[in-house]
Amino acid sequence: xxxxxxxxxxxxxxxxxxxxxxxxxxxxxxxxxxxxxxxxxxxxxxxxxxxxxxxxxxxxxxxxxxxxxxxxxxxxxxxxxxxxxxxxxxxxxxxxxxxxxxxxxxxxxxxxxxxxxxxxxxxxxxxxxxxxxxxxxxxxxxxxxxxxxxxxxxxxxxxxxxxxxxxxxxxxxxxxxxxxxxxxxxxxxxxxxxxxxxxxxxxxxxxxxxxxxxxxxxxxxxxxxxxxxxxxxxxxxxxxxxxxxxxxxxxxxxxxxxxxxxxxxxxxxxxxxxxxxxxxxxxxxxxxxxxxxxxxxxxxxxxxxxxxxxxxxxxxxxxxxxxxxxxxxxxxxxxxxxxxxxxxxxxxxxxxxxxxxxxxxxxxxxxxxxxxxxxxxxxxxxxxxxxxxxxxxxxxxxxxxxxxxxxxxxxxxxxxxxxxxxxxxxxxxxxxxxxxxxxxxxxxxxxxxxxxxxxxxxxxxxxxxxxxxxxxxxxxxxxxxxxxxxxxxxxxxxxxxxxxxxxxxxxxxxxxxxxxxxxxxxxxxxxxxxxxxxxxxxxxxxxxxxxxxxxxxxxxxxxxxxxxxxxxxxxxxxxxxxxxxxxxxxxxxxxxxxxxxxxxxxxxxxxxxxxxxxxxxxxxxxxxxxxxxxxxxxxxxxxxxxxxxxxxxxxxxxxxxxxxxxxxxxxxxxxxxx
Amino acid sequence: xxxxxxxxxxxxxxxxxxxxxxxxxxxxxxxxxxxxxxxxxxxxxxxxxxxxxxxxxxxxxxxxxxxxxxxxxxxxxxxxxxxxxxxxxxxxxxxxxxxxxxxxxxxxxxxxxxxxxxxxxxxxxxxxxxxxxxxxxxxxxxxxxxxxxxxxxxxxxxxxxxxxxxxxxxxxxxxxxxxxxxxxxxxxxxxxxxxxxxxxxxxxxxxxxxxxxxxxxxxxxxxxxxxxxxxxxxxxxxxxxxxxxxxxxxxxxxxxxxxxxxxxxxxxxxxxxxxxxxxxxxxxxxxxxxxxxxxxxxxxxxxxxxxxxxxxxxxxxxxxxxxxx
Numbered sequence: 001x002x003x004x005x006x007x008x009x010x011x012x013x014x015x016x017x018x019x020x021x022x023x024x025x026x027x028x029x030x031x032x033x034x035x036x037x038x039x040x041x042x043x044x045x046x047x048x049x050x051x052x053x054x055x056x057x058x059x060x061x062x063x064x065x066x067x068x069x070x071x072x073x074x075x076x077x078x079x080x081x082x083x084x085x086x087x088x089x090x091x092x093x094x095x096x097x098x099x100x101x102x103x104x105x106x107x108x109x110x111x112x113x114x115x116x117x118x119x120x121x122x123x124x125x126x127x128x129x130x131x132x133x134x135x136x137x138x139x140x141x142x143x144x145x146x147x148x149x150x151x152x153x154x155x156x157x158x159x160x161x162x163x164x165x166x167x168x169x170x171x172x173x174x175x176x177x178x179x180x181x182x183x184x185x186x187x188x189x190x191x192x193x194x195x196x197x198x199x200x201x202x203x204x205x206x207x208x209x210x211x212x213x214x215x216x217x218x219x220x221x222x223x224x225x226x227x228x229x230x231x232x233x234x235x236x237x238x239x240x241x242x243x244x245x246x247x248x249x250x251x252x253x254x255x256x257x258x259x260x261x262x263x264x265x266x267x268x269x270x271x272x273x274x275x276x277x278x279x280x281x282x283x284x285x286x287x288x289x290x291x292x293x294x295x296x297x298x299x300x301x302x303x304x305x306x307x308x309x310x311x312x313x314x315x316x317x318x319x320x321x322x323x324x325x326x327x328x329x330x331x332x333x334x335x336x337x338x339x340x341x342x343x344x345x346x347x348x349x350x351x352x353x354x355x356x357x358x359x360x361x362x363x364x365x366x367x368x369x370x371x372x373x374x375x376x377x378x379x380x381x382x383x384x385x386x387x388x389x390x391x392x393x394x395x396x397x398x399x400x401x402x403x404x405x406x407x408x409x410x411x412x413x414x415x416x417x418x419x420x421x422x423x424x425x426x427x428x429x430x431x432x433x434x435x436x437x438x439x440x441x442x443x444x445x446x447x448x449x450x451x452x453x454x455x456x457x458x459x460x461x462x463x464x465x466x467x468x469x470x471x472x473x474x475x476x477x478x479x480x481x482x483x484x485x486x487x488x489x490x491x492x493x494x495x496x497x498x499x500x501x502x503x504x505x506x507x508x509x510x511x512x513x514x515x516x517x518x519x520x521x522x523x524x525x526x527x528x529x530x531x532x533x534x535x536x537x538x539x540x541x542x543x544x545x546x547x548x549x550x551x552x553x554x555x556x557x558x559x560x561x562x563x564x565x566x567x568x569x570x571x572x573x574x575x576x577x578x579x580x581x582x583x584x585x586x587x588x589x590x591x592x593x594x595x596x597x598x599x600x601x602x603x604x605x606x607x608x609x610x611x612x613x614x615x616x617x618x619x620x621x622x623x624x625x626x627x628x629x630x631x632x633x634x635x636x637x638x639x640x641x642x643x644x645x646x647x648x649x650x651x652x653x654x655x656x657x658x659x660x661x662x663x664x665x666x667x668x669x670x671x672x673x674x
Numbered sequence: 675x676x677x678x679x680x681x682x683x684x685x686x687x688x689x690x691x692x693x694x695x696x697x698x699x700x701x702x703x704x705x706x707x708x709x710x711x712x713x714x715x716x717x718x719x720x721x722x723x724x725x726x727x728x729x730x731x732x733x734x735x736x737x738x739x740x741x742x743x744x745x746x747x748x749x750x751x752x753x754x755x756x757x758x759x760x761x762x763x764x765x766x767x768x769x770x771x772x773x774x775x776x777x778x779x780x781x782x783x784x785x786x787x788x789x790x791x792x793x794x795x796x797x798x799x800x801x802x803x804x805x806x807x808x809x810x811x812x813x814x815x816x817x818x819x820x821x822x823x824x825x826x827x828x829x830x831x832x833x834x835x836x837x838x839x840x841x842x843x844x845x846x847x848x849x850x851x852x853x854x855x856x857x858x859x860x861x862x863x864x865x866x867x868x869x870x871x872x873x874x875x876x877x878x879x880x881x882x883x884x885x886x887x888x889x890x891x892x893x894x895x896x897x898x899x900x901x902x903x904x905x906x907x908x909x910x911x912x913x914x915x916x917x918x919x920x921x922x923x924x925x926x927x928x929x930x931x932x933x934x935x936x937x938x939x940x941x942x943x944x945x946x947x948x949x950x951x952x953x954x955x956x957x958x959x960x961x962x963x964x965x966x967x968x969x970x971x972x973x974x975x976x977x978x979x980x981x982x983x984x985x986x987x988x989x990x991x992x993x994x995x996x997x998x999x
Contacts, residue, residue, distance in 0.1 A: 056870065057858035057926055074787060077768070109723050110752055114707075217769030218762060298762070299771050305757045312730040312850065314877040384707050423838040538874035539839055619839075619874060625851070632759040632852035634783065635925045 031452035035445045042441030043433055050438035052475035056629075059639055060473035066638025073214055087215055094171065095221040101163035102220065102301070107156050118377020118384035119155055123147060124370040126162075130332075132363060134339030141335055145328045150386035153393025154303065158325045161292055161302035164220060165333065168227035168288040173281065176232045180239025180280070181265065184273070190240060197233040202606060202651040205230055205294050205525075206613035206624075207644035210631040213298045223300030227291040234283035242276025243269050278341035285333045293326060293526050294614070297631070303329075307526050311533065311617065316404040317397035319530035324396075326527055327519075404534050411535065419541045427540060431483035439475050442466075446653075454660030465653040472642040478650055480622030484540055484615075485608050485654070488547040492604040495548070496555030497597070501585055503556065504563025504593075513560075517553040525550050525614050533618050543615025543624070551607035555600040562596020563589050598662030605654045612647060623647050721751035724945065724952040725773045727763035728755050730850060731876040733900055736969035737776040737801060739979035741959055743987055744994055749951045759852040764788050764940075767795040773945040774798075774956055779805055779854045779935050789940075796946045798939040798953075802960035803900050805935035807854060809846065809912040810897040812887040816910035825864070825914040832867040834892045844868040847895035849879045856928040857896055860914065863929035868894075883907060900963035902970040951998070958997035965990070 054060070059067075077083050099109075105122050107113040115122050123146045131139035149158035183190040209226055216222040246269060254268045270277075296304025303322045310319035377383040434442070443466050451459040469478050503510040528546045536542040566589055574588045590597070616624030623643040630640010724745055726738050738755065745751040758766065764784045766772025788795040811822055821827045832844035839845065846868050848857055857870045873879045879895060880903050886893035887907045897909055914931040921930040945953045965986065972982035987994055 055858065055862045057856075057862055059926065071787075074768075074792065109754070112707075113752060113754070213762070213765065217771070218758070218765045219769045219771040296757070297759070299756055299758055299766060301756070309728075309730070309757045312875040312877065314875065314881065379707055381707050420838050428838065428841075533874075538872065538878055617874065619872065625872070629851040632761055632850075634761050 028452045031448055035448035035452070038441060038448070039433075039437065039445040042445075043437040046438045046441065047436050050440065051436060052439050052470065052473075053435070054473055054476060059636065062471070062473055063636070063638035063642055066641045067635070068638075069641075070214060070634065070637045090225075091216045091221045094167075094224050095219070097171070098164060098167045098220040098224050101167050102160055105163045105166075106159040106301070112385065113156070114384045115156075115159060115377075117374045118380075119150060119386045120383040121370075121374035121377035122159060124373040128363075128366055128370045130336045130339075131366070134336050134343065138332075138336045138339045142332050145332045148328065149325055151390050151392055152321055152325055152396065153391040154306065154322060154325050155386045157301075157303045157306055157322070158329060161289070161304065161326070162329060164223060164227070164292045164295075164300060164302060165285065165288045165329075167220075168224050168231060168292065169281065169285050171224065172228045172231045172235055172284050172288065175228060176235030176280070176284065177239050177277065179232075180236040180277070181243060181270075183236060183240035184243025184269070185265075193236065193240075197237060199648070199652075200229065200233050202609075202648060202655060204610045204613045204644075204647055204651075205291055206297075206627055206631075207647060209295065209298055210627070210637070210640055210644070213631075214637075218299040220300055222298050223292060223295035226295055226298070227288050230291040231284040231287040234287060235277075235280040238280030238283065239273065239277050242273030242280075245276065246272050274344045275341055278337065278344045282334065282337035282341060285337055286330065289326070289330055289333060290525060304526065307530065311530060314534065315397075315401070316530055316534040317399070317401035319527075320400045321393055321396045323527035323530060331519075404531075408534060415535045419536050419539060423539065423541050427483065427487055427544070430487060431480060434479040434483045435476055439470065442479070450657055450660075453657055454663075458656060458660050461656055462653045465649040468649045469646050472646050474623060474626065474639075474643055474646045477622045477626055477643065478646050481612055481620075481624060481647070482650065484544055484620060484622065485547070485605065485612060485650075488544045488551070488608045489601065489604045491544075491548050492551045492555045492608065493597070493601055495552045496559045496600045496604065497590070499552075499556045500559025500600070501563055501589065503560035504566075504589070505585075510560060510564070513556070517557055520549070520553040525611055529614070529618050538619035540620050542618045543611070543620030546615055546618065547608040547611040550611045551604045554607055555604040558596055558600040558603060559593065562593035562600070565596070566592050595662050598658060602655060602658035602662055605658055606651065609647065609651050609654065613644075623650070721745065721749045721950050721952050722948065723752040723754060724950075725754045725756060725766070725771060727766060727772045727775050728757045729760045729763065729775070729777070730757070730852070732902060732970045732973055733803075733966055734777045735973060735979055736966050736982070737959075739973070739983040740961075740969060740986060741774070741776055741955065743980060743983035744997070745952050745955055748994070748998065749955065751950070751952045759850075760854070761852065764795070767940070767942045768792060770942075770944065773942045773952075775940040776959075777801055777803070777937050778940050779807075779937060780933070781854070785940075794943050795940050796943055798941045798946075798957045800960065801937045801939055803937045803963055803966055805937045806899045806911075807932040807935070808897065809857075809894060809914065810883070810909035811892075811894055811912060812883055813908055813910055814887060814890050815892060823910055823912050825912055828894075828912070829865075829867050831892075835868070835894050837871070839871045840869045844894065846870045847879065847882055847893060848872045849896055850875050853896070854932075855896060856922060856925065856932065859926055859928045863927060864914070883909060900966050900970075902967045902974055905967065905971070955997055958999075960997070961993065 077088075103109070104116045105126075106115055108116060117125060123143055126146060127139050127143040130142040146155075146158075149155045152158075179189075179193065183193045205226075208229060209222075212222050212226050212229075216225055250272070251264070251268065254264055259267065292300060292302065293304035293307065296302065296308045303326050306322035307319055307326075310316070310322065373383070443463060446466060447459045447463050450462040469475055499513065503513050525546070528549050529542075532542045532545050532549075536545065570592065571584060571588060574584050579587065612620060612622070612624040613627045614624075616622075616628040623646050626636075626643030627640050627647070630636050630638070630643065726742060728735065728738055742753040742755065746753050756766070756772065758772070760779070761781070761784060763772050763775050764781070764787075767788050785795075785797070789797060809825075816823055819831065822831055828844070835844035835846075836842060837845045844867060846857055846861060848855055848870050849872070851872050851874075860866070861868045861870060873882055873895075879897065882893060883895060883897070883903070884907060885891070894912070903909075915929060917931045917933045922928045922933065939956055939959065941953055941956050945956070969982050969986050972985060973979050977985070
């Protein structure tokens with residue numbers, strides 16, 4: 001310990017830890033500073049040794065044995081009982097459901113490839129459903145957006161995506177709601193399920209595409225299964241939450257009437273939790289949309305394929321056109337499910353009871369009209385296939401392409417120098433600090449930081465995670481990914497603090513920003529890539545920018561909520577004692593919102609990490625590249641699988657460390673140095 | 675119980691609606707305009723549906739566009755194009771998602787897995803195109819540094835090719851990670867002071883080479899023939915140690931240049947057995963590098979693939995008739 005205390009001289013009081021006596025830095029500060037010193041000394045003295053770098057073309061024995069697994073699955077698919085009785089029937093069942101919806105709304109596999117109920121029937125039916133579960137406003141929005149898909153020339157693609165989202169959401173509910181109910185009623189189930197859900201949510205979307213495609217083969221069935229895995233956690237969580245939230249006395253009142261468990265579930269718990277459950281459906285639907293788009297890489301039809309093709313041909317116009325469709329579809333799905341959750345509110349039925357009868361009549365009449373339209377679509381070609389004359393897609397594509405060419409030729413000096421500046425000035429030095437330091441030094445450094453943040457338990461956990469990464473043979477690539485992730489998160493935090501403080505201090509800015517942030521969060525990650533790819537080319541910089549854009553909204557929101565949540569009396573007393581606004585922000589608001597900031601950093605990191613693999617499609621190296629390459633080159637399949645696991649362990653480590661930072665403020669750790 | 679009743683009442687219309695729609699669908703399940711209109715277009719044997727994998731380079735698009743155009747308009751087939759990566763497409767033979775790969779580059783391992791072992795795919799013969807992969811430099815470099823086209827001199831020039839992405843070494847610019855490539859292994863096994871960086875796509879590669887030639891900036895990159903872009907900028911190939919039979923058997927130990935690929939078509943066993951004219955067309959399809967380049971140039975120039983295919987087919991009626999007879 002004395003050696004550590006001697007470093008005190010270098011311990012600069014970097015942040016204002018107001019309540020701590022200045023002379024004695026807290027034990028945490030000492031630990032953090034000594035970690036930094038060990039790291040820098042290790043980097044300077046032992047630079048380039050024991051870096052565990054694995055050339056991209058080389059595999060470890062572990063990777064080769066995972067490759068064998070690939071061959072084993074292929075060889076045993078036809079006669080292994082697990083495949084014969086579980087995986088293959090599951091695949092055909094899911095395929096059948098997906099097929100039902102895609103042929104109804106998007107395109108049949110034979111004939112003219114028109115939707116079974118035509119474009120007019122599809123628009124009419126979906127509008128009617130939107131009205132039945134929501135209100136007239138969302139119904140009109142639905143009609144407008146689906147007609148606009150036709151005008152964009154993307155009706156088939158958009159309805160394919162919609163049909164797959166629908167399939168996935170239905171299957172997600174089939175799995176998620178019973179699990180959520182169980183977890184809500186029995187604490188033991190919740191305790192088992194929660195860590196599994198945590199794990200599922202740290203898994204970046206791309207990581208399970210390759211193994212899933214291996215087991216379930218490529219095609220819509222695998223896409224739907226991947227989507228269910230991705231969309232189930234919010235549904236399960238919110239269902240359980242809704243049931244657990246019911247006040248104890250309400251439950252007791254029901255029990256005193258002698259209801260049985262099942263009766264209680266049907267008459268009390270489900271109806272009372274309905275609003276929260278529908279919110280879960282909303283969250284699940286948004287998650288499903290973003291996954292269905294990415295599943296284009298395993299042959300899921302729809303808008304995702306258009307975006308992928310545009311990425312590959314650098315066709316910004318087509319990508320923007322398809323991206324617009326995705327955003328519109330996201331808005332429709334969001335609004336309709338939100339309206340449904342409003343309708344599900346316990347009080348809303350009574351409020352509307354006056355008009356309920358008229359509503360029912362209107363529903364019945366409009367249903368008849370819908371059925372006529374469906375029948376029309378099945379007999380008339382103009383109602384079956386969207387009229388080509390109304391297609392303005394090519395015009396949109398050309399206009400955007402012209403604009404993007406103009407930007408590229410006029411801004412290239414700026415974009416290139418910005419990219420080169422950031423890459424050479426920040427990213428490369430930081431990355432070499434991570435990749436060129438011997439691995440054992442970094443393990444010690446990270447363990448020290450973990451110990452400072454969360455005690456020996458966290459230190460053991462992080463060391464174990466790093467151990468797994470070393471065992472997977474991907475240390476160096478993990479450090480490349482870590483460097484990009486940390487740089488992106490740092491920028492996310494800067495944005496989070498700047499905009500979060502502005503929003504937290506002014507409700508007008510909040511009102512202005514919040515819809516933008518909401519829109520940013522509903523957009524599937526794929527869509528971000530395209531414009532930046534056009535501006536910056538396929539480089540790590542582009543991937544980092546995409547990660548920042550993806551993660552910034554959530555960090556800004558959390559910070560804003562933290563700042564706005566500080567008791568106004570504290571702020572007022574600071575103002576009354578003559579503090580300038582700057583002093584109020586730096587001395588009162590930011591220190592008091594410290595936990596929100598740490599939470600924002602936590603969420604920012606997880607979101608950035610989720611973009612790592614997607615970013616590899618536009619030039620990010622490291623683990624993301626390994627995953628993408630393993631997916632598309634069968635000779636390095638095993639390495640890709642290992643890289644996917646490494647991302648998960650990196651994610652768990654970063655998540656736990658930032659959570660610990662959020663949970664335990666520095667001053668509460670008792671200091672033995674007296 | 676009142677609450678439950680209300681719940682049922684509220685969901686009744688939705689349930690009724692769904693049931694009515696289902697009834698309606700079942701009621702007129704038979705003939706719809708969708709199926710009847712399509713049936714009229716076909717002549718001779720029924721063709722059915724062909725799922726064509728679309729790999730991401732323009733040469734491939736040209737092959738697939740011409741095939742699709744002929745299958746659709748001469749045979750009345752329903753053609754479904756699916757954008758898939760090169761090796762992922764092969765998995766589609768097993769799952770039934772893919773019936774046809776129009777331009778296959780080698781892939782002996784996949785051929786063994788899906789053609790020999792699993793018997794879900796069949797070799798449908800050569801496309802008539804001969805494929806070359808290699809490392810290329812823009813023509814201005816070959817003029818200024820004549821000895822650069824000899825692979826042994828690459829280390830001498832490594833410092834010229836450094837970029838912010840290549841970590842102090844020379845950069846070898848590759849295309850899509852999904853393309854056939856040994857470049858990572860080549861760099862290591864030939865002891866080259868280079869790092870492989872991925873541009874991400876054919877389009878990005880082409881753009882980089884075009885800019886390099888225009889601005890006379892150094893660039894070393896992965897490229898291939900047949901390729902329309904070579905008639906715009908005639909890139910110069912760098913000679914690596916000559917390919918010999920079996921020198922690239924182990925992907926980790928490759929230290930030789932790429933072989934010459936006899937590009938071929940692969941069809942699913944299912945399509946082959948169906949006796950559909952689409953299978954016959956797939957087997958008959960063959961053309962030259964010039965043919966492919968002319969269609970690819972049109973597509974690159976802004977024509978839709980269908981229009982470019984139509985133009986070529988109209989000008990080469992006898993060739994197309996030869997495929998079908």
